[in-house]
Amino acid sequence: MYLKQRQEDAFSYLYDHYSGALYSIILNIVPDKELANDVLQEVFIKIWRQIESYDNSKGRLFTWMLNVARNASIDTVRSKGFQKNQQSRELTENIYDMGGSTQLNTDKIGLKKLVSKLKEDYRILIELSYFQGYTQDEISKMLQIPLGTVKTRMRSALTQLKEVIQL
Amino acid sequence: MDIRAYIQSGVIESYVLGIATDEEITEVNQLRLKYPEVQTAIDEFSHSLEHNAFHDAIMPPPSVKLNIMNTLAGEFNKSKDDRAIIVPLQDTSSQRLTQPPGYKVWQFAAAASIILLLTSAAFNIYLFNRYSDTSERYQALLSDRNTLQANNQVMQTKLHDWQAAVRMMADSNMNMFKMPGIEGKQDNMAMLFWDGRSKDVYVMANKLPAPIPGKQYQLWALVDGKPVDAGVLDMECPGVCKMKNIQRAQGFAITLENAGGSPTPTMSQMLVYTEV
Numbered sequence: 468m469y470l471k472q473r474q475e476d477a478f479s480y481l482y483d484h485y486s487g488a489l490y491s492i493i494l495n496i497v498p499d500k501e502l503a504n505d506v507l508q509e510v511f512i513k514i515w516r517q518i519e520s521y522d523n524s525k526g527r528l529f530t531w532m533l534n535v536a537r538n539a540s541i542d543t544v545r546s547k548g549f550q551k552n553q554q555s556r557e558l559t560e561n562i563y564d565m566g567g568s569t570q571l572n573t574d575k576i577g578l579k580k581l582v583s584k585l586k587e588d589y590r591i592l593i594e595l596s597y598f599q600g601y602t603q604d605e606i607s608k609m610l611q612i613p614l615g616t617v618k619t620r621m622r623s624a625l626t627q628l629k630e631v632i633q634l
Numbered sequence: 635m636d637i638r639a640y641i642q643s644g645v646i647e648s649y650v651l652g653i654a655t656d657e658e659i660t661e662v663n664q665l666r667l668k669y670p671e672v673q674t675a676i677d678e679f680s681h682s683l684e685h686n687a688f689h690d691a692i693m694p695p696p697s698v699k700l701n702i703m704n705t706l707a708g709e710f711n712k713s714k715d716d717r718a719i720i721v722p723l724q725d726t727s728s729q730r731l732t733q734p735p736g737y738k739v740w741q742f743a744a745a746a747s748i749i750l751l752l753t754s755a756a757f758n759i760y761l762f763n764r765y766s767d768t769s770e771r772y773q774a775l776l777s778d779r780n781t782l783q784a785n786n787q788v789m790q791t792k793l794h795d796w797q798a799a800v801r802m803m804a805d806s807n808m809n810m811f812k813m814p815g816i817e818g819k820q821d822n823m824a825m826l827f828w829d830g831r832s833k834d835v836y837v838m839a840n841k842l843p844a845p846i847p848g849k850q851y852q853l854w855a856l857v858d859g860k861p862v863d864a865g866v867l868d869m870e871c872p873g874v875c876k877m878k879n880i881q882r883a884q885g886f887a888i889t890l891e892n893a894g895g896s897p898t899p900t901m902s903q904m905l906v907y908t909e910v
Contacts, residue, residue: 474710475703482699488684494692504698510704526676528651529684534652569865577690578683596653598812603655622644629647632682 478531482511485529488538490575492541496540506543510536557604581631598620637877640665641675641700647802650679722727807831813886813906815841822905826886827874835864835877842888842905844869853877853898856885866895885909 490507499501513524521531556561574583595601595609603621607614648654649662802808807830811875815822823841828834837853845851851867857880865877865885892905 478706478839479699480704482702487693488687490694491687491690491692507694507704508698512705515641515706527680527684529687530650530680533683533687537652576692577687580690581686587887590736597651615889618808621648625644625647625651626642629679629682634677 468473478515481514484512484531488520488529493540495577495579497538497543502543503540506540508521508610511628524562537597541598544599574622580630585624585627588620589627590620592617592624593628597620636663636670637669641671646675647679648685649675673784695886702872711834716778722909779836787893794816795871796873800834802836802874809910811886811908813888813908815870816904816907819905824888824906826908826910828880828910835880835882837867837877837888838874839869839888842867845890849890850895851888852891852895852899854887854899855880855883857883858884859884861887861899863897866891866893883910 486507489510490503491509493503493506494500497506510532514532517535521528525531527616542547574580579598582590582597585593591610592606595606601609603614604619606612606615612620635671645654649659654662662672662676666676701833724802748890760880803810809828809830811826811828813824813826814820821841823845825838825840827836827838829836835853837854838852842851851869853864853867854861862880862883863878864880867875867877867888885908887899888905888907889899889901891900
């Protein structure tokens with residue numbers, strides 16, 4: 468009983484401390500609030516079940532959790548259900564033009580807010596790689612830019628991002 | 635290898651963000667053991683990223699936590715190990731999690747009382763705002779009511795005056811004369827009432843234009859060919875204005891004079907005239 472209580476407390480603390488920061492990044496990738504709630508739930512369950520695989524010599528706990536959240540969000544966006552949902556949403560939005568009430572303007576929060584400050588060439592690369600999870604190879608094909616250019620431009624973009632974050 | 639240039643190449647950021655290629659990851663993992671600067675750069679960027687994420691944290695709805703707690707309820711029971719101790723949380727967290735259970739009760743009590751205090755403070759602020767709001771509305775209503783009451787009194791006075799005017803006109807001793815506009819000023823018209831017994835004179839200026847500021851209408855009685863002042867017309871008077879008492883006259887005229895009236899009429903400013 469006692470052990471159970473402590474685990475629950477530990478988890479509760481972990482959640483209270485980190486859920487806001489992780490929710491913000493999830494919303495950056497999954498703009499639908501309802502869906503983002505589901506992803507957040509999935510992320511914390513994952514974190515709890517896989518906490519042994521976190522190795523603190525390799526990096527900060529938050530960095531690890533952030534990656535779990537980012538991967539789960541991208542998986543959700545790429546799943547078939549989501550894409551269908553998006554399509555029908557876009558249709559209705561075209562008709563009513565007002566947008567869904569649970570849809571947030573996620574460009575104005577968190578990391579995306581910072582990325583939006585970069586110049587367009589850089590922004591699009593980080594958008595595609597970090598928020599949408601495409602590889603540099605895929606991006607090179609999508610944008611019809613040579614892979615070498617994608618690589619160098621991506622590096623500059625990240626250097627810029629680092630400066631914006633540190634402000 | 636120029637490690638400074640390497641650190642500034644953007645590879646550290648892509649490593650921390652999890653968008654580095656497999657080769658890059660292997661490379662960084664080797665270099666960070668060899669060069670402490672690389673590890674420092676990784677730590678610094680992780681820190682900024684975390685700091686930024688906390689700065690822009692958005693609280694999820696409470697239902698999410700409930701759902702998770704329910705889902706994990708069974709797993710908390712399993713006695714794998716005491717995760718509370720091995721979870722490598724930063725700063726104060728690990729300390730807090732390993733505190734003996736005795737702290738729990740008063741910690742909980744303290745937290746509860748702080749929450750109660752905050753709730754109560756918030757409620758007070760809310761009530762105070764409500765109070766200020768209501769009090770303002772009450773003041774506004776009060777002043778509206780006063781205005782209405784004043785208007786009502788004005789209307790009652792006017793009504794009174796009109797009733798008096800009607801009674802006066804209906805008096806059998808009253809003689810009524812129409813004062814038409816003189817030639818060139820036919821648009822003007824006034825009514826003159828002359829009490830046959832008391833010799834009081836009244837004027838109703840039904841069709842005289844409002845005088846320009848500084849001017850006033852004046853009534854004249856024509857007595858044996860000479861104009862006699864019969865009083866100035868107060869445009870504020872209610873419908874019928876009481877003028878001076880005129881014992882006898884052959885005619886009446888109204889002229890526009892300087893405010894306060896003139897001793898003799900300005901004939902060019904005559905508007906209406908009647909013989910009696």
